[in-house]
């Protein structure tokens with residue numbers, strides 16, 4: 145699925161960040177969400193799980209510069225806006241690949257382990273996957289996720305730093 149773009153109009157890099165935060169909420173510039181699905185069949189005789197299939201789909205929503213609000217950004221700001229958007233895109237894609245990697249590992253293990261187990265055990269397995277996905281997200285925010293722009297008299301520096309804990313679902 146293509147990324148869902150949230151259009152943001154801005155004249156400077158700081159405007160872009162401020163308007164983007166307003167539209168996304170908090171300090172966010174994007175969001176990678178997932179849907180986790182489990183399909184199980186139960187043996188009618190033993191009442192135990194016969195087969196389980198887990199599936200994961202991810203969706204990226206991120207801000208996109210859609211043009212100036214009032215005045216065209218100067219060269220420095222235009223470049224900085226582009227850099228912010230690209231850094232954020234890369235960050236959300238890292239969330240996606242992290243989720244997929246974590247999920248893939250657990251999927252293989254749990255689909256095997258759950259055969260012959262009680263159908264109620266499926267709930268715990270789903271919980272385990274969700275917790276692992278959250279940990280993966282929090283891990284990423286130990287090094288990235290917070291994008292800032294500093295204007296030093298016309299020279300703009302865009303930086304990504306650690307977002308810190310608590311931003312993941």
Ligand SMILES: [Zn+2]
Pocket residue numbers: 235239284285288289307
């Ligand atoms: Zn993030």
